[in-house]
Amino acid sequence: MKNTFGNNITITLFGESHGPAIGCVLDGIAPGIKVDEDYIDSLMDLRRPKGKISTSRHEADKAKILSGVFNGFTTGTPISIIIANANTHSGDYAGLNVIPRPGHADYTAGLKYHGFQDYRGGGHFSGRITAPIVAAGAIILSALNNKGIYIGTHISSLGDIKDRDFVNYLSDIEGLYDKDFPTLDEETADKMRSCIEAAAAEGDSVGGILKTAVIGVPGGIGEPWFDSVESMLSHALFSIPAVKGVQFGKGFDLANMKGSEANDPYRISGDKVVTATNNNGGINGGISNGMPVEFSTVIKPTPSIYKQQDSVDLDKRSNTKLFIEGRHDPAIIHRARIVVDAMTAITIADLLVTHFGTDYLA
C-alpha cells in the first residue's frame, strides 16, 4: 500500500509542495473522540518554521477538516484534512529535475516517475508533506492522552551537545509541548541553537538525534512476526524525510554490552511487574512489556545548503556544479520532533486498536 500506512488505523498522504493543497485521510478512528481545533493548531505551530534557525517560507498551515468530524466529535468515518499551499516560490526550483540536488530525492524521483514528477520544492517528497501527519496525529494524541498514554520527543544530541535523559517521564513529556526547541535541559537548547546558527552562517546545515518516550502503553501489544512494535514504529519513522536510523532502548550500544548487562531484570513494584533497567526500550520479542517505549531517531543534516555542490546535468549527461537557490532550513530536527510524536501516536494507536478493537480510543 504505497502512500498508506497502518492496519486498522490508517493514514493516507497526498500532495506536493507547490500544488494547490496537501493533506491526508485518517481512517479507522473511533466515533465520539472530541476534536479540538485549537489543540491541532498548537501542534501545527510546533512544526512551523520560526526565527533564524528555520526557512523563511511561512505558511498559515491551517488544517481544514473536510469529513469525519460532526458537531465537534469524530464520526467514525474517514477524516480528511487538507492544508493549502500559499507561499510558493516555484521559480526557485526550476531545473531541479535536470540538475538534482545531492542528498535530496530529485534524482530518485526522476528515476521512479520517469520525469513526470512535480519537482517543484521536492514535490511529494517535500518535508512539507509532514504537516498533515501532525494534524492527524494531534487528533489521536489527545485521545491517547485520555487513555493515559503520553508521547514526547526531545533532541538528545546535536553536534557535540547532549541533552539530559528523561527522568520524570510524565512531567518531562508535558514540558516538551511548551517548547519550540525541545530539550529537557533549558541551557542545552541555547547551545544547540547557537550550533545551528553557526552552521547557517557558513551556509551549512546540521542534524542530530531525537529521543522519544511513550508512557502508559499496556503490556502485550504488538506481534512477534512481523508487526512487532519495533517493526511498526520503524516502518512509520523511516518514512519521515531525513530519518536514517532508528534504535530501541540502548540500541547500537547493546553491541558493547554483555548479556548480563543488557538483560532487564524483572521485579515486583506494588501490584506491577517492572524491569529494573529499560535497555530493551519497553519491548521484548516485539511485544510491549508495560515499561516506557523508548527509541532514538537520527535526523541527517538538511540537504539544502548554501554552498556550491557537485551534481550532474541529466540532459547533457555531464558533471556540473549546483548552487541551490530558495529558502532552506539550516536544521529541521526541532521541527521534526512533533512529526515523530505524531507518527508515533498514529502507530501506537493502530497497535492498540488492532488488539482492543475499533472503539478503544473513544
Add this chain to the structure above:
Amino acid sequence: MKNTFGNNITITLFGESHGPAIGCVLDGIAPGIKVDEDYIDSLMDLRRPKGKISTSRHEADKAKILSGVFNGFTTGTPISIIIANANTHSGDYAGLNVIPRPGHADYTAGLKYHGFQDYRGGGHFSGRITAPIVAAGAIILSALNNKGIYIGTHISSLGDIKDRDFVNYLSDIEGLYDKDFPTLDEETADKMRSCIEAAAAEGDSVGGILKTAVIGVPGGIGEPWFDSVESMLSHALFSIPAVKGVQFGKGFDLANMKGSEANDPYRISGDKVVTATNNNGGINGGISNGMPVEFSTVIKPTPSIYKQQDSVDLDKRSNTKLFIEGRHDPAIIHRARIVVDAMTAITIADLLVTHFGTDYLA
C-alpha cells in the same frame, strides 16, 4: 497482518520451537524459478549452530517443500515449507511461563496470550523460527543473483573488534557465503571468536553489529510514503529476534556531520549516474538510487546466559532468582547474518515485484 509480511511477495511464518514443525508460506513468487535444494541446504547450514560458540541443540533442519514447486521449478502458487523439530528438550523449559527469563519474550508472551502460549523454548518467539525464513530467502536469493542483485552481510563489530568495510562489493559478498563466521578480514574472525569464547567461559554472552550490502538494485524502487526502502527493510529486520537498531548509510554518525559532508555528490561514471560517497546508503527520499543499498543492524547479546538473574514469580507475585537451564548460544550474530540476508532478499524482491510485476524474478 500479524505473521505475514510483504505487499506482493509475502512470507507467512508459523510454528513453535518445541511443536511438531515450524515453517512458512512464501507467496507471490514468479513461476519458472529453478529451485536448487542443495543451495537451500547450503544457506541453512550457515544458520546451523556449530562448535563452542553455539548452542548444542542440533537439528537436521531439512526444509521440506510441500507445495509451489513442480519438476524443480516454482509454479507461481504458494510455496509452503516445513522443518521438523526433532531435538527438543522440553523439560528444560518447564516453568518459564511462571518465572520469565530477562531479555526474552516469556513475560510479554504471557501478557499477550493470557498464559495460553506454548512457552517451551520460547515457543513462537524462538530464534528457531528464523530457519524457514532462510529456506524461503534462499529461493529468492538465487533468483535475485540471476538478475545481477547480490546481498551479503558481515559482522562489522563485536565488542571492540571491528571488521574492514566492503571494498570490492561483488567478491566480498561472494566470499561471505563460504564462511561460517562472516567477516571480510580473516584475522578479525579469529579475534571475534575468541571474544565469544571468553564470554561463554564466564557464562555470559555478546552481541555485535551486522553490516549488509545489496548491489545491483535498480534505481527508482520504493515508495516515498510509507513503503520506502528503509521502511520496508527496517520492518522486516526488526522482526528478527535480538535486532534493536537499524541504520542506513552512515546512520547515527550523520548526527555529527554537516550537510556539506553528508550529501552524496552526483557524478557521471561511464553511462551511469553515481554518487561519490554513499552516506545515504543508496537511498534518497526512500527510493533506491542505483548505488549499493547499505545498512547496519545491531544484534543484542543473547539473553540466555549461565548466570543467576533477578526475575519474578508471576504466580506468587514475588521477586525471585532464576538460573536458566538448557542449551544456549553465547552469541548468535554469526548465525543471524544469513537470516538478515534472507529477510533482505525477500523484502527487496517484494519491492522489485511491486514495481516491475509478478514475473520479474523469473
Add this chain to the structure above:
Amino acid sequence: MKNTFGNNITITLFGESHGPAIGCVLDGIAPGIKVDEDYIDSLMDLRRPKGKISTSRHEADKAKILSGVFNGFTTGTPISIIIANANTHSGDYAGLNVIPRPGHADYTAGLKYHGFQDYRGGGHFSGRITAPIVAAGAIILSALNNKGIYIGTHISSLGDIKDRDFVNYLSDIEGLYDKDFPTLDEETADKMRSCIEAAAAEGDSVGGILKTAVIGVPGGIGEPWFDSVESMLSHALFSIPAVKGVQFGKGFDLANMKGSEANDPYRISGDKVVTATNNNGGINGGISNGMPVEFSTVIKPTPSIYKQQDSVDLDKRSNTKLFIEGRHDPAIIHRARIVVDAMTAITIADLLVTHFGTDYLA
C-alpha cells in the same frame, strides 16, 4: 482496510453528503497518463441526475484535483480529488438518526457509530459518495482504453422490460457512453423510462439489473485464492449502495444447466484460443481467459419513497410511522451504471498492475 480498496492501485473514499466536500485518493497510478478534465466531466455528467426520473438535488460536481497531476499528466504520486457539496437541504434530514428510514443505513450507522455519525442525507453512506469513484475511474478508464480495454454497462432489465444482449461488443460499449439512459436497444429505454415515471407517480421506486462487459482483458489475470477476478470485482461492486447481487457469465441460471451445457468449449480462432460460448463470463478458476469479462449486478429499488412507512422511534423505543421529506430518485439504476463502470475500471486496473507492474497503464 476500511475505506480503502485495492492491492496495488487503491482508492480511499471520504466525505459525507452534507459536509463541506467529498472526495477520494487514488494511489498506485503510473506516471505519464494524460488527464483530460473534459473526459472526467463527461463521465461525471452520466452520473448527474436529470429530468423527471431523478432527484432534484443538483450539484455542479466538478472534480477538483489537488495532487498527483502536473502539466496535464499523472505524476505517479497519489491523486486526490475533492468535490464540493453545495446544494444541501440539511433541514430535510433532521431526526433521521432517531426515526430511521427503512432500507437505508440510518439505523445500522447508528449502531456502528453510536450516534456520532453525520446522519444528514445519509452521511458517509449516501449514494453521493460514488461521485469521486466516477472521477477516479475516469482517469483509469481512459488509460485502459489506450491499452485496448473497454468497459460498458447497460440496463439489462427493469421491471418486465429487457434490453438486448451485447452483440458487437466494442461498438455497443462505445455507444453506451453517449446515453444518459444506457440501453443497447433504443426503444427499450423509452419503455424503462415510462416504467420509472409510473412508479414515481405513485411515490414509489424501482430497481433493475445492470449488465457489464469488459473486453480486451488479457488472459492470465487474477489469483486462484483469494483475489480471483470474481472476488475482486464483487468486493468492489458490493460496496456500491443498492447492489444486492453479483453474478458472472450465466450466473444463477447455471443452477439449471448440465455440465455439458455450461462448459465453454475451446476452439482456435486465428492465432487465438477462444471459447464457443461464454457461460463462465470470461473467467475460469478465478483467472481471466481472454474472452469478455461479463457480469450482472442487481440494483435494489431506491429506498427513499414518498409513501408512509413503518419505522421505530429509537429514543422512545416505540413503533411509529415515517414519511420521508426531501428529494429522491425514483430510480438510480441509470446513474449507477457509470459507477459500476468506474469501480470495474479501478478493479481491473489493480489486477493488471499487480501482474504487470506499476508502469503498465502508462
Add this chain to the structure above:
Amino acid sequence: MKNTFGNNITITLFGESHGPAIGCVLDGIAPGIKVDEDYIDSLMDLRRPKGKISTSRHEADKAKILSGVFNGFTTGTPISIIIANANTHSGDYAGLNVIPRPGHADYTAGLKYHGFQDYRGGGHFSGRITAPIVAAGAIILSALNNKGIYIGTHISSLGDIKDRDFVNYLSDIEGLYDKDFPTLDEETADKMRSCIEAAAAEGDSVGGILKTAVIGVPGGIGEPWFDSVESMLSHALFSIPAVKGVQFGKGFDLANMKGSEANDPYRISGDKVVTATNNNGGINGGISNGMPVEFSTVIKPTPSIYKQQDSVDLDKRSNTKLFIEGRHDPAIIHRARIVVDAMTAITIADLLVTHFGTDYLA
C-alpha cells in the same frame, strides 16, 4: 494479497491436488479457544465424497495441526494445518496442460503460470484445496457458536427441485450438521439425489443454489466502503471453485420489486429493533442490522463430465476432442455447503475481531 484473505483474521492457503500435502495458515485467532479434533473431523466428514453421487477418490483427510495449538487450546499464534494427499492417480491427468478441460482452470492456469503450474488434478485450483478451509473454519465455527452465532447452509434448489426456506433458524441450522445431503425438507433430499444420479447416469453433472443463514451477528458490523459485510463475504465466497453468483436477501428478485415492497419496515420486538421482512438479508449500507444475515450462492455444474467435449491442443494450436479420464463428482453442491459455512465463519469472525478486538472469540 494473493492466497491470503482477511484483515485481522487471515487464512493463507497452499497446496496442489497431487503434491505431498495441502494446507493453510490461520492467523489472528484469539488465545484460549478450545480445539476439538473430533469436531474438526465431523465437519471434514461433511465434505468427504460418499456414495454414487460423488467421486471415488477417497482420502482420509485428517487435518494435522502443526502449530498454534497447545494443550488443546489455541495459543494466539498462527495455526498451521496440513492434510496429506494419499490417493492420487496422477496418470489420469497427463496432458491436461496441453488439452485443457472446458470449464476448468487448466487453460487459464497455463496462461498465468506460463506452463510451470502443477496441472495434475487441477493442481492449486482443485476443489480439494477447500479441505483446509473446512478444518480452519471448524475451529472458528465452534468459537462463534460459543458466542451465540450460528451458520448453516442448505441446498435451496437443484434443477427444478426446491427446498423449503429457513423457518426456525436455530434448529434448522443445527439439523443441517447431521446431514450429508443438506436440505431442510427430507423428501427434497431424495429428489435431489435422484436428479444427481440421473445426470451421472448420462455422464453429465448438475449444479444448484446454496442458501446460507447466519444468526446472532451483532448489529453494527462491517464497513460502508469497501469492507461491507456483502463485499467481504462475496470476496470469500467467489474464491470457492464453481461459485458464479452471490446474492443477499432477495438478491436478483429485488429487480422486480418496488421500493415500497423491498424496504424492510422496522418495528420494536421486546427490547430489540427488528425488521418485519428481511429482503435486505440482514445488511443495510453494508452494515449488519441484527437480523439473520442471509445469502445465496450459485454452484455451477461440475465441469468434469464423462462426455466427449470440444477443446484445443495448445501445442499443435488445433481444435481437438477431449474425453476426461479419472474420477469425477456428478455434483459437488452437497459437499460445497460446508466449505461455504467455513468460509462464512472465517469472514464473519474477521469482521467481528476487526470491530471488537483480538480476544473477542476467546
